Amino acid sequence: xxxxxxxxxxxxxxxxxxxxxxxxxxxxxxxxxxxxxxxxxxxxxxxxxxxxxxxxxxxxxxxxxxxxxxxxxxxxxxxxxxxxxxxxxxxxxxxxxxxxxxxxxxxxxxxxxxxxxxxxxxxxxxxxxxxxxxxxxxxxxxxxxxxxxxxxxxxxxxxxxxxxxxxxxxxxxxxxxxxxxxxxxxxxxxxxxxxxxxxxxxxxxxxxxxxxxxxxxxxxxxxxxxxxxxxxxxxxxxxxxxxxxxxxxxxxxxxxxxxxxxxxxxxxxxxxxxxxxxxxxxxxxxxxxxxxxxxxxxxxxxxxxxxxxxxxxxxxxxxxxxxxxxxxxxxxxxxxxxxxxxxxxxxxxxxxxxxxxxxxxxxxxxxxxxxxxxxxxxxxxxxxxxxxxxxxxx
Amino acid sequence: xxxxxxxxxxxxxxxxxxxxxxxxxxxxxxxxxxxxxxxxxxxxxxxxxxxxxxxxxxxxxxxxxxxxxxxxxxxxxxxxxxxxxxxxxxxxxxxxxxxxxxxxxxxxxxxxxxxxxxxxxxxxxxxxxxxxxxxxxxxxxxxxxxxxxxxxxxxxxxxxxxxxxxxxxxxxxxxxxxxxxxxxxxxxxxxxxxxxxxxxxxxxxxxxxxxxxxxxxxxxxxxxxxxxxxxxxxxxxxxxxxxxxxxxxxxxxxxxxxxxxxxxxxxxxxxxxxxxxxxxxxxxxxxxxxxxxxxxxxxxxxxxxxxxxxxxxxxxxxxxxxxxxxxxxxxxxxxxxxxxxxxxxxxxxxxxxxxxxxxxxxxxxxxxxxxxxxxxxxxxxxxxxxxxxxxxxx
Numbered sequence: 001x002x003x004x005x006x007x008x009x010x011x012x013x014x015x016x017x018x019x020x021x022x023x024x025x026x027x028x029x030x031x032x033x034x035x036x037x038x039x040x041x042x043x044x045x046x047x048x049x050x051x052x053x054x055x056x057x058x059x060x061x062x063x064x065x066x067x068x069x070x071x072x073x074x075x076x077x078x079x080x081x082x083x084x085x086x087x088x089x090x091x092x093x094x095x096x097x098x099x100x101x102x103x104x105x106x107x108x109x110x111x112x113x114x115x116x117x118x119x120x121x122x123x124x125x126x127x128x129x130x131x132x133x134x135x136x137x138x139x140x141x142x143x144x145x146x147x148x149x150x151x152x153x154x155x156x157x158x159x160x161x162x163x164x165x166x167x168x169x170x171x172x173x174x175x176x177x178x179x180x181x182x183x184x185x186x187x188x189x190x191x192x193x194x195x196x197x198x199x200x201x202x203x204x205x206x207x208x209x210x211x212x213x214x215x216x217x218x219x220x221x222x223x224x225x226x227x228x229x230x231x232x233x234x235x236x237x238x239x240x241x242x243x244x245x246x247x248x249x250x251x252x253x254x255x256x257x258x259x260x261x262x263x264x265x266x267x268x269x270x271x272x273x274x275x276x277x278x279x280x281x282x283x284x285x286x287x288x289x290x291x292x293x294x295x296x297x298x299x300x301x302x303x304x305x306x307x308x309x310x311x312x313x314x315x316x317x318x319x320x321x322x323x324x325x326x327x328x329x330x331x332x333x334x335x336x337x338x339x340x341x342x343x344x345x346x347x348x349x350x351x352x353x354x355x356x357x358x359x360x361x362x363x364x365x366x367x368x369x370x371x372x373x374x375x376x377x378x379x380x381x382x383x384x385x386x387x388x389x390x391x392x393x394x
Numbered sequence: 395x396x397x398x399x400x401x402x403x404x405x406x407x408x409x410x411x412x413x414x415x416x417x418x419x420x421x422x423x424x425x426x427x428x429x430x431x432x433x434x435x436x437x438x439x440x441x442x443x444x445x446x447x448x449x450x451x452x453x454x455x456x457x458x459x460x461x462x463x464x465x466x467x468x469x470x471x472x473x474x475x476x477x478x479x480x481x482x483x484x485x486x487x488x489x490x491x492x493x494x495x496x497x498x499x500x501x502x503x504x505x506x507x508x509x510x511x512x513x514x515x516x517x518x519x520x521x522x523x524x525x526x527x528x529x530x531x532x533x534x535x536x537x538x539x540x541x542x543x544x545x546x547x548x549x550x551x552x553x554x555x556x557x558x559x560x561x562x563x564x565x566x567x568x569x570x571x572x573x574x575x576x577x578x579x580x581x582x583x584x585x586x587x588x589x590x591x592x593x594x595x596x597x598x599x600x601x602x603x604x605x606x607x608x609x610x611x612x613x614x615x616x617x618x619x620x621x622x623x624x625x626x627x628x629x630x631x632x633x634x635x636x637x638x639x640x641x642x643x644x645x646x647x648x649x650x651x652x653x654x655x656x657x658x659x660x661x662x663x664x665x666x667x668x669x670x671x672x673x674x675x676x677x678x679x680x681x682x683x684x685x686x687x688x689x690x691x692x693x694x695x696x697x698x699x700x701x702x703x704x705x706x707x708x709x710x711x712x713x714x715x716x717x718x719x720x721x722x723x724x725x726x727x728x729x730x731x732x733x734x735x736x737x738x739x740x741x742x743x744x745x746x747x748x749x750x751x752x753x754x755x756x757x758x759x760x761x762x763x764x765x766x767x768x769x770x771x772x773x774x775x776x777x778x779x780x781x782x783x784x785x786x787x788x
Contacts, residue, residue: 002472002504024504026574029472030443037503045439049424074702075571078396078423109431110396110418174602176702177469177571180420208568308468308570312706 001188002028002042003305010245012235013286014296017245020203020304026181043188049079051187054164055255056081058154060147063088063095064171066102072171073106075179080167082112083157085150087119100391107393115157116391119143119150123387127379135369144366148272152368155261159371160380165190167255170313178309186255189303197260197300199276201248204311222321224250227274227328230346234281234332237339248304249274250328260300263292266368270320270327275365277302278335287337322355330362395582396422396436397699404639406629407680408690411639414597414698420575437582443473445581448558449649450475452548454541457482457489458565460496466565467500469573474561476508477551479544484512494785501787509551510785513537513544517781521773529763538760542666546762549655553765554774559584561594561649564707572703580649583697591654591694593670595642598705616715618644621668621722624740628675628726631733642698643668644722654694656766657686661759664714664721669759671696672729681731716749724756 002025006018028042057080059072069084076082084103088095096118107114117124125142128134136152138144143153151168158166167186173179182202189200207221227249236242248254250273256264263283267275283290284300332338333346350356383390396419400412422436451474453466463478470476478497482489490512501508511518519536522528530546532538537547545562552560561580567573576596583594601615621643630636642648644667650658657677661669677684678694726732727740744750777784 024468024500025472025506026469026570027471028504029446030440037505040503042505045443046424049439052423071702074418075420077421078419106418109434110422111431111436112419174704175569175571175706176420177569177575180574181571308465310568310706312569312704 001026001048001184002040003185003188005039005041005192006303007039008245010235010239010243012239012281014284015280015300015302017235018301018303019245020247020306022306023181023185023308026184026308041188041192043191047191048184048187051165051190052077052079052183055167055183055186056083056154056158056161056163056165057167057169057183058083058085058151058158059169059171060150060154061086061088061099061171062147062150066098068173069099069171070102070106071176072169072173072179073103075176075183076169077180077183078110078112080183081158081161081163082114083154084114084116085119085154085157086116087145087150090118096389100389104391104393114393115161116389117153117157117387118389119145119153121387121389123383123385123390124153126386127382130382131375131379133369133371133374133379135367144268146268148266148268148368151272152266152371156371156374156376156379159258159262160376160383164258165255166258166261168252170252172313174312175309178307178311181307181309182253185305185307189255189305190257193301193303195299195301196257197263197295197298198257198303199260199280199301200255200303200305201251202253203248203251203304203306205307206310208310208312221250223324223328226325226349230329230332230342230349231274231277233342233345234278234335234338237342238285238287246277246304249277250324260295262372263295263370265370267327267331268366268368270324271331271365274328275331278331282335282337285337322353325350325353325355326362327365331365333362334364395420395442395578396434397582399433399435399586400697401433402639404629404633404637406633406675408678409674409694409696411629412695412697413639414641414700416700417575417579417702420578420702435582435586437585441585442578442581445559445584446471446473446577449561449577449580450477450548450552450555450557450559451561451563451577452477452479452545452552453563453565454544454548455480455482455493455565456541456544460492462567463493463565464496464500465570466563466567466573467497469567469570469577470563471574471577472504472506474577475552475555475557476506477548478508478510479513479548479551480510481513481539481544490783494783498785498787508787509555510783511547511551511781512783513539513547515781515783517777517779517784518547520780521776524776525769525773527763527765527768527773529761538662540662542660542662542762545666546660546765550765550768550770550773553652553656554770554777558652559649560652560655562646564646566707568706569703572701572705575701575703576647579699579701583649583699584651587695587697589693589695590651591657591689591692592651592697593654593674593695594649594697594699595645596647597642597645597698597700599701600704602704602706615644617718617722620719620743624723624726624736624743625668625671627736627739628672628729628732631736632679632681640671640698643671644718654689657689657764659764660762661725662762663759664718665725665759668722669725672725676729676731679731716747719744719747719749720756721759725759727756728758
């Protein structure tokens with residue numbers, strides 16, 4: 001892969017927030033030669049492979065069509081560990097079983113390693129209870145519904161498998177080649193990073209909309225634009241300089257080094273992706289004290305890479321739009337480091353969009369604790385013995 | 395890449411027509427291990443790279459949008475030689491110049507080798523005239539309009555550059571990841587082939603249609619289905635067994651080994667792709683004598699590989715539909731080996747579709763001679779000195 005070196009970086013405490021980098025070649029060949037240009041980096045296929053071997057790709061799934069899942073699986077490079085965390089219904093049709101069968105058939109054919117687990121497996125909650133990691137439980141002692149919780153379970157499985165990097169890819173992608181590009185972007189970002197504490201976020205070049213007159217290649221998602229605006233405002237408030245650096249606040253496709261992932265606090269629901277940024281700013285921005293001095297010393301890098309492939313995915317409609325605004329801006333509003341003026345603006349924005357009523361504030365979202373100190377071998381032991389939905393192949 | 399070994403092969407003289415092979419993994423990793431399954435072949439990235447180094451990718455272009463061309467360029471693996479043959483208008487806006495600028499900017503950034511040439515360059519016709527290769531000329535002594543002629547020029551440039559394989563990719567593809575997959579398919583097919591005389595044709599898994607209610611993933615193109623049916627009928631007539639083996643009659647995305655490419659006679663217009671198959675059957679089917687005994691001895695393989703990526707491309711509308719039917723079926727009709735009964739059926743089909751009138755027969759298409767015996771160094775010399783649109787970079 002050949003891509004921009006970051007042309008612009010916003011420093012915020014120990015964090016380097018890099019501006020969007022473009023991809024020039026999906027496949028820059030074998031020879032690890034230097035790029036023709038000073039402004040580009042060429043990450044050779046061998047180097048990408050070395051990183052992919054240490055990477056798990058987590059696919060949270062909830063009833064997405066199997067045809068789409070099969071396409072996504074075919075796009076993930078062979079040497080990555082695929083982890084599916086499903087919250088699909090098990091009745092009247094056991095969708096989870098279909099997903100598992102599909103994955104196992106694929107793995108049998110191609111000789112690949114994968115893990116699959118159902119989010120609501122009682123054996124999973126047993127294992128989590130045993131190690132005292134219960135911030136992802138709901139009131140009845142099971143893992144909550146939600147993509148964020150699925151991602152968390154995926155990260156624990158990746159840690160259990162000893163992986164150094166964990167990437168997330170949605171199950172509703174129409175284009176296997178785009179999935180392949182996401183993983184190459186993850187690996188290239190990691191190759192370019194200068195610290196073990198790295199996050200690589202994908203920015204879509206286009207999100208085509210289907211209209212009567214054909215495809216229209218629009219640049220931004222509806223929620224993303226607003227989320228990015230408020231994340232940028234938060235950065236600007238502290239630096240004193242306005243910025244547009246943040247472009248991937250709602251990016252579902254992203255990758256985190258395990259060393260960084262296990263230090264973060266996560267937020268539930270639709271705020272999971274933007275809150276990753278907020279929490280990085282909270283933890284490593286130098287505004288409030290942190291326990292993670294090593295990460296502060298080594299520095300944190302956030303990279304944003306724009307894909308070459310357009311993002312053709314299932315159109316979910318506008319039903320969740322209000323909820324997404326509430327979650328995305330709410331997690332900024334409730335941040336310990338959110339300046340009062342920004343809080344006022346968020347309230348205004350949400351009222352203007354009829355997301356909240358007069359006098360209301362955004363919902364306070366449930367938080368999920370860092371998993372750095374969990375006893376992963378104990379978790380693994382109980383999971384293997386009690387989680388009936390858990391399957392390993394390859 | 396990991397894909398099916400051919401499960402079904404139709405033998406026709408010296409030709410092996412393999413049934414459609416599916417792709418399981420876009421990237422099967424580095425280690426050249428055997429596949430988990432007997433029915434699959436795993437082509438390692440190193441092996442693919444060794445073939446890509448010897449491959450030219452020809453992009454015929456005629457006014458397609460630059461954004462799409464740029465995407466296509468980014469999807470071609472770095473180690474392939476890119477060849478653009480343009481027939482874009484040079485007035486009122488010099489579209490060719492824009493394409494050339496775009497290509498040169500891309501090459502400068504990524505350090506890649508490419509050739510670009512305008513189909514109507516008088517220096518090109520000079521060079522062709524000098525070596526006596528004039529079957530692609532129109533009456534005024536210039537290269538004819540048409541994609542087939544663009545492809546021919548591309549093949550000559552590939553031969554000039556000493557490439558062993560030449561692949562074709564259309565310029566109107568929305569998905570760079572799909573372009574990347576086509577090239578991996580070309581290379582994998584060549585890796586699996588047992589003869590130096592090979593053709594690899596791409597079959598699309600889906601051609602999504604844009605409708606009011608969203609995307610509909612239809613399986614076949616309108617013309618392809620009919621073309622394939624008649625190509626299969628022709629094979630069946632000789633073998634005595636009905637077959638559905640041929641599925642890629644109109645495939646624009648395909649690759650030919652130079653050793654095979656230079657032996658073939660080509661047809662103009664929309665019949666170029668199906669006539670490649672017809673001409674292979676004519677030349678190597680053992681029905682009529684051939685001069686190419688070496689190829690007969692080594693055998694000819696035609697592979698058809700189904701993509702994982704759906705084919706999102708510019709919808710050109712129905713304007714050319716009749717012309718496409720006329721050309722695709724016409725080149726079968728006029729073949730020296732077309733049985734009289736099949737001719738009758740083609741006439742019926744074309745009348746039923748109002749493509750031809752009572753008493754008419756399909757248009758006789760112009761043929762382009764094999765280029766095995768041209769003096770390529772002489773061609774190169776004149777081209778370099780006189781073709782003002784010709785540019786080489788990298």
